[in-house]
Amino acid sequence: MSIFKIEGGHRLKGEIVPQGAKNEALQIICATLLTASEVTIHNIPDIRDVNKLIFILGELGVKIKKLDTNSYSFQADDINLEYLESLQFKKDGSSLRGSIMIVGPLLTRFGKGYIPRPGGDKIGRRRLDTHFEGFIKLGAKFRYNKEESFYGVEADELHGTEMLLDEASVTGTANILMAAVLAKGETIVYNAACEPYIQQLCKMLVSMGAVIDGIGSNRLIIQGVSNLGGCIHRVLPDMIEIGSWIGVAAMTRSALTIKNVSWKDLGLIPNVFRKLGIELQQIDDDIYIPSQESYEIQGYMDGSILTVSDAPWPGFTPDLLSIVLVVATQAKGSVLIHQKMFESRLFFVDKLIDMGAKVILCDPHRATVIGMNHESSLKATTMSSPDIRAGISLLIAALSAKGTSTIHNIDQIDRGYENIDERLRSIGARIERIESTF
Incomplete structure (x- = not known):
């Protein structure tokens, strides 16, 4: 120490x-799980929380190349879903609150997403209800292992819907947004967070082929697409x-x-x-x-x-x-x-x-x-x-x-x-x- x-x-x-912005980088890195194509991200901060998330993606099977101190490429074309139910993942994921945002991309692309109760700052209660209520409205089944503090959502297919978030959660909005871009049909999210970092995530997803209207407002309209491609993105x-x-x-x-x-x-x-x-x-x-x-x-x-x-x-x-x-x-x-x-x-x-x-x-x-x-x-x-x-x-x-x-x-x-x-x-x-x- x-x-x-x-x-x-x-x-x-x-x-x-x-x-580079920590809060944006955590969202953007999780979004690379939405495609099998290569995604290049510049201006990633070299900090513990971001490096820990990059490590978790590597354990998931994402091919990661460090291009320089603050630039990486990610390619999630051979994901190891068994890692999600391992003891190692329960240890890795519980030490980083940002790891919650891998759930949306994994759920919508692979039909399942798991996460141990995430850690982070001891600044008060930060509940996860917004995330999982959004997934449930998209058609996922939710389960929670109280003894292990382990959350899971599963779905054969997600379907677009209308939802009003109970709080304008930044990570909740990001997670639901990433799940909705590959869901069938239209999703409308009211009371969405509209921070610049959410706007950046939206712009990145659009460059990958997503269809999103209302960027910068608290009402996001997402038309689901069948797949996304790669892109190059720079963090604010x-x-x-x-x-x-x-x-x-x-x-x-x-x-x-x-x-x-x-x-x-x-x-x-x-x-x-x-x-x-x-x-x-x-x-x-x-x-x-x-x-x-x-x-x-x-x-x-x-x-x-x-x-x-x-x-x-x-x-x-x-x-x-x-x-x-x-x-x-x-x-x-x-x-x-x-x-x-x-x-x-x-x-x-x-x-x-x-x-x-x-x-x-x-x-x-x-x-x-x-x-x-x-x-x-x-x-x-x-x-x-x-x-x-x-x-x-x-x-x-x-x-x-x-x-x-x-x-x-x-x-x-x-x-x-x-x-x-x-x-x-x-x-x-x-x-x-x-x-x-x-």
């Missing part, structure tokens, strides 16, 4: 190229990582340029950081954050405290609320952070309080942050990363703190951020990865 040792309080400077830059780099710049009072961010796909992210008082400049497709000695939170027009809350796209992504909370600790003014979707995601604030931040945890979903306007620096400490987003937030806090901090359980950070320590050092951060002997 590795740890990060961070000497904080230093200003950074330079350019950062964001990695990761909007969550882009928001993380904005947080790094603000907390360390540094001037940074984030390259090629795909501004049109960032939604509310720039505006939310601007409401915290952070200056962002658009230069072509880059974000430039100048060095700021102070940034002031904007209140509402009636003088009440600003609230930043998460919501399905085009609302603000829940994955950036932890970073917004950390950034607010050194702002001028106060803000209420309202995490609606996950009941355990704010529990990392006790570590920030230990560092000297003024945060009041109101309940599992809400925290009030009283900014210190950089007048009182955070204090270095020893802490542990509970999940990907809290982990990067604590790392950002450590970069701004006076003294040397230690972060344990950094495997959680590596699940979502590619070579984060090397990239931070490239812009002047003093961070060291130490291999633990425990």
Whole structure:
């Protein structure tokens, strides 16, 4: 188990190229199971969660070629379905939440899809009902082994239908969408997630021969086809990582340029950081954050405290609320952070309080942050990363703190951020990865 040792309080400077989007890559890689033809994907992030999914596909029999660090080709023309019922798969699949998205492609192409209860972040309950209710409406039979926490769906043939999702689940929408593209007839999905990554999946499937209308809306219409072909696809830059780099710049009072961010796909992210008082400049497709000695939170027009809350796209992504909370600790003014979707995601604030931040945890979903306007620096400490987003937030806090901090359980950070320590050092951060002997 590795740890990060961070000497904080230093200003950074330079350019950062964001990695490929983790959440898109997990969907896109699963979609390669829909065809026997070769699919080439560029800009795949080299991170633990994505690499684990690629390993699972390899065990399934997918022919995988690594073309360079971030590009792969996949060909699923000789799938080993017996692996799905093996003890090894139950172990492999249970450690990665994204593995749930292999079920839709396998079900629609091979008539069966199995998955152990997937793991991932400990940020609260994330149920799978949306996925399996969608499969059942398409004609699949569902079974669940409670003793082994093992899910299965089977069908001789899937048939198009109308369905209203009980929640706008991103992974649920992706899974149902992939199942529907090879189902017989028309499928209409209401309350579909419409994040840029779902739009990217739709565009990829269309390039493979799928027929999908309503891309970018919450009503998707899919005309089933008999088979799909290959394609070449490029993954978008990761909007969550882009928001993380904005947080790094603000907390360390540094001037940074984030390259090629795909501004049109960032939604509310720039505006939310601007409401915290952070200056962002658009230069072509880059974000430039100048060095700021102070940034002031904007209140509402009636003088009440600003609230930043998460919501399905085009609302603000829940994955950036932890970073917004950390950034607010050194702002001028106060803000209420309202995490609606996950009941355990704010529990990392006790570590920030230990560092000297003024945060009041109101309940599992809400925290009030009283900014210190950089007048009182955070204090270095020893802490542990509970999940990907809290982990990067604590790392950002450590970069701004006076003294040397230690972060344990950094495997959680590596699940979502590619070579984060090397990239931070490239812009002047003093961070060291130490291999633990425990």
